[in-house]
Amino acid sequence: MKLNSRKKKRSRVLQTTRKIGELIVNYFSKAWDVKTQDKPVAWITVFTPVELLYALDVYPIAPEHFGALCSARGTILDYLKEAEKEGYSQDLCSYSRCCLGYALSGLNGPMPAPDMLVTFRNACDVYVKWWQSLHIHLGTPMFIGEAPYVLTYDDLNNYVLDYVVKQLEQLIELTQNKFGVKLDMEKLVNAVNLSDKASELWLQTLKLRRVRPCPLGGRDSASDIFPLVVMQGTEEAVEFYDELLAEVRDRVKRKEGVIEKEEFRLMFDGIWLWHAFDIIKYFEDKGAVFVHEPYSEAWAFRLDSSKPLESIARKVLSMGLNTDIDLRMEKFADTIEDYHIDGAILFSNRSCKSWSAPQLVTAETLNNQLNIPYLMFEGDMADPRQYSEAQVKGRIDAFMEMLSES
Amino acid sequence: MYLGIDTGASATKAVIVDRRGEIASQAIVPSGVNFKVSSEMAAKKALDAVRLDLEDMLYVVSTGYGKALVNSTSKSSEIACISRGVYRLIPSARTIIDVGGQDSKAIRISKDGKVLNFVMNDKCAAGTGRFLEIMSNTLQRPIEELSMLHFKAKKPVKMSSTCTVFAESEVVSQMSQGIKIEDVIAGLHEAIAERIYTMASRIGFEQDVAFTGGVSKNKGFVDALRKKICLSPVLPEEPQIVCAFGAALLAMKKHKEKP
Ligand code: SF4
Numbered sequence: 001m002k003l004n005s006r007k008k009k010r011s012r013v014l015q016t017t018r019k020i021g022e023l024i025v026n027y028f029s030k031a032w033d034v035k036t037q038d039k040p041v042a043w044i045t046v047f048t049p050v051e052l053l054y055a056l057d058v059y060p061i062a063p064e065h066f067g068a069l070c071s072a073r074g075t076i077l078d079y080l081k082e083a084e085k086e087g088y089s090q091d092l093c094s095y096s097r098c099c100l101g102y103a104l105s106g107l108n109g110p111m112p113a114p115d116m117l118v119t120f121r122n123a124c125d126v127y128v129k130w131w132q133s134l135h136i137h138l139g140t141p142m143f144i145g146e147a148p149y150v151l152t153y154d155d156l157n158n159y160v161l162d163y164v165v166k167q168l169e170q171l172i173e174l175t176q177n178k179f180g181v182k183l184d185m186e187k188l189v190n191a192v193n194l195s196d197k198a199s200e201l202w203l204q205t206l207k208l209r210r211v212r213p214c215p216l217g218g219r220d221s222a223s224d225i226f227p228l229v230v231m232q233g234t235e236e237a238v239e240f241y242d243e244l245l246a247e248v249r250d251r252v253k254r255k256e257g258v259i260e261k262e263e264f265r266l267m268f269d270g271i272w273l274w275h276a277f278d279i280i281k282y283f284e285d286k287g288a289v290f291v292h293e294p295y296s297e298a299w300a301f302r303l304d305s306s307k308p309l310e311s312i313a314r315k316v317l318s319m320g321l322n323t324d325i326d327l328r329m330e331k332f333a334d335t336i337e338d339y340h341i342d343g344a345i346l347f348s349n350r351s352c353k354s355w356s357a358p359q360l361v362t363a364e365t366l367n368n369q370l371n372i373p374y375l376m377f378e379g380d381m382a383d384p385r386q387y388s389e390a391q392v393k394g395r396i397d398a399f400m401e402m403l404s405e406s
Numbered sequence: 407m408y409l410g411i412d413t414g415a416s417a418t419k420a421v422i423v424d425r426r427g428e429i430a431s432q433a434i435v436p437s438g439v440n441f442k443v444s445s446e447m448a449a450k451k452a453l454d455a456v457r458l459d460l461e462d463m464l465y466v467v468s469t470g471y472g473k474a475l476v477n478s479t480s481k482s483s484e485i486a487c488i489s490r491g492v493y494r495l496i497p498s499a500r501t502i503i504d505v506g507g508q509d510s511k512a513i514r515i516s517k518d519g520k521v522l523n524f525v526m527n528d529k530c531a532a533g534t535g536r537f538l539e540i541m542s543n544t545l546q547r548p549i550e551e552l553s554m555l556h557f558k559a560k561k562p563v564k565m566s567s568t569c570t571v572f573a574e575s576e577v578v579s580q581m582s583q584g585i586k587i588e589d590v591i592a593g594l595h596e597a598i599a600e601r602i603y604t605m606a607s608r609i610g611f612e613q614d615v616a617f618t619g620g621v622s623k624n625k626g627f628v629d630a631l632r633k634k635i636c637l638s639p640v641l642p643e644e645p646q647i648v649c650a651f652g653a654a655l656l657a658m659k660k661h662k663e664k665p
Pocket of ligand 1: 064093094095096123124125126127321351352353354355
């Protein structure tokens with residue numbers, strides 16, 4: 001009897017992806033520069049109109065991204081525990097717990113203290129209570145906008161849109177009065193153009209993942225979204241996506257895939273598990289590559305700088321989690337086909353009810369209409385205590401065996 | 407001969423099959439804390455029974471929680487092993503409900519034995535053998551006795567929670583209120599049956615339904631689950647070793663496929 005050690009397959013991360021680390025460092029150091037120049041810093045949730053804030057000379061930073069970062073770097077537990085000590089339940093979204101813990105433990109870290117708290121209730125209700133809590137703990141002025149749930153595409157053009165535009169106007173007025181600044185129209189148009197450009201480039205890049213072998217995998221896409229998440233409306237973001245697209249095109253030309261022998265093409269539904277990032281590699285070692293994630297696409301929005309406010313309002317409204325699941329499922333079958341998807345991984349995230357609840361619809365559709373096998377497992381995107389590695393990997397093993405048999 | 411080893415959370419099982427895939431020998435030992443030791447013990451026990459050595463095994467497949475720690479030719483998931491074992495024992499089965507010490511699973515298989523879909527319980531012990539073990543401790547009665555007492559129940563209690571921790575205190579309070587032990591036990595069996603039913607409903611029940619795993623030896627639980635799903639299950643003779651048996655069959659298959 002011989003011991004069989006399955007050789008790990010080589011898989012490649014894109015060169016451009018490796019630049020993300022530096023971008024993150026710059027992003028935070030810029031926030032501190034702004035702070036030392038006595039200019040305002042806003043804490044925002046990720047689907048907040050950053051273009052407006054840039055045009056008002058306010059520097060936006062996103063605690064959600066900070067949560068993901070702390071989780072990936074293994075430093076999140078101290079913050080989580082700090083929040084839990086204060087009485088915040090472990091059932092709350094771990095991004096919010098991390099941020100509240102950071103605020104409660106004296107704001108010692110990369111995020112400078114906010115001068116303003118801005119959110120729109122679009123991705124989830126957690127935003128509202130989280131921002132209110134921050135407001136209580138830090139005493140910082142806040143703006144909470146409402147984004148009605150989008151049930152039909154008409155909502156992106158009718159009174160619902162007007163309602164959000166009105167609130168954007170209020171946000172402008174409030175910021176102007178508070179900090180004695182003036183909205184710079186030219187800056188706004190410029191930021192909107194840059195956001196649009198970055199989105200366009202990213203969407204083009206994602207489309208290239210339809211090719212076999214897939215040139216950009218999950219380890220790339222999970223990092224590459226960063227400039228769109230927190231640096232929309234900046235030159236740096238556009239430069240990054242330009243470079244990325246060029247590299248990916250080059251890979252396609254050379255027929256070079258993420259892994260040497262691409263056996264399975266998978267979709268990943270959910271936020272990535274930042275603390276257990278190695279599971280992407282775990283799949284790749286089994287010959288499976290992620291070719292599509294709704295999460296990666298979620299960050300791209302085309303904007304029209306001739307109508308900046310309307311355009312931004314539409315973006316605030318139509319972010320994925322704020323749109324009816326039926327609307328989201330309309331193109332699902334095409335996506336599965338276009339990307340030649342063999343199977344789907346649904347990560348049911350304890351933190352994010354907004355994301356996890358509609359997964360039952362996704363699972364149904366995959367199972368009954370599309371006949372695509374799927375695996376659903378539970379865990380938490382950022383809190384490593386809510387995740388059982390051995391169990392999840394055991395399930396992945398079983399799922400991959402099932403795929404290779406079918 | 408081929409060996410399959412299933413290192414479960416509470417018991418480690420070993421099965422040896424001959425070249426026709428018939429069971430030649432089998433062994434069950436407690437897992438303890440060291441899967442390496444328990445797997446060696448189980449293998450030795452099964453090998454001794456047929457007077458063979460590990461070297462006589464043409465191929466060994468390990469599965470289960472501790473599979474990585476077992477010295478084997480290759481490893482396979484429990485889902486693949488259980489399905490293969492059931493397909494051989496009960497070819498008419500299309501749905502498998504497997505309840506083990508720390509996991510419960512529902513698997514749908516095709517008529518040629520391929521896995522079509524599966525679900526597993528998430529993390530917590532509710533709906534697994536562990537839940538019953540803890541309750542048997544709380545009630546200070548061995549599991550075998552609980553299984554039989556189940557059938558004496560006249561008015562099974564309704565448990566308000568399947569959370570192991572909550573259920574434990576609920577059981578204590580019911581006992582102190584003078585509720586009959588058999589009614590409490592039947593209530594517990596119903597609670598875990600309910601939990602497993604909900605999980606398995608995600609993939610649906612197609613006949614025949616086979617029950618496997620150590621907990622399926624508990625007649626009280628089987629009765630509760632049968633009533634819940636309104637279908638008569640088919641039970642293999644020894645439900646606890648099906649996974650190890652499947653692993654041995656896979657060993658045979660893999661050996662034959664070897665280049
Ligand atoms: S992860 Fe989900 S619950 Fe948490 S902030 Fe984001 S959308 Fe809200």
